[in-house]
Amino acid sequence: MLYAARAEARRRFDEHRRTGVDTPMHIQTAIETANILRHNLVQGVRDADKEDAQWRLRIHEDIERGDNDTIKTAGGKSVKVEKCCSS
Numbered sequence: 001m002l003y004a005a006r007a008e009a010r011r012r013f014d015e016h017r018r019t020g021v022d023t024p025m026h027i028q029t030a031i032e033t034a035n036i037l038r039h040n041l042v043q044g045v046r047d048a049d050k051e052d053a054q055w056r057l058r059i060h061e062d063i064e065r066g067d068n069d070t071i072k073t074a075g076g077k078s079v080k081v082e083k084c085c086s087s
Contacts, residue, residue, distance in 0.1 A: 002043060
């Protein structure tokens with residue numbers, strides 16, 4: 001799936017390739033997007049031959065590790081988390 005995502009990103013990048021005043025801004029956006037994906041996306045793999053195979057997570061040193069309490073203080077502001085209606 002990672003290779004398909006890379007190929008699609010490359011295809012779209014090439015499709016809209018043009019040099020202009022805003023090119024550095026678009027490059028910076030691409031770099032920031034890559035960093036977000038690298039730090040927040042965990043890849044799962046399993047043996048495709050076995051239907052009931054377990055998934056293994058590929059967690060590397062760049063993956064951001066935290067707990068749910070850090071989400072509640074996003075941007076330095078305290079966020080009130082309401083209980084869901086089904087709980």
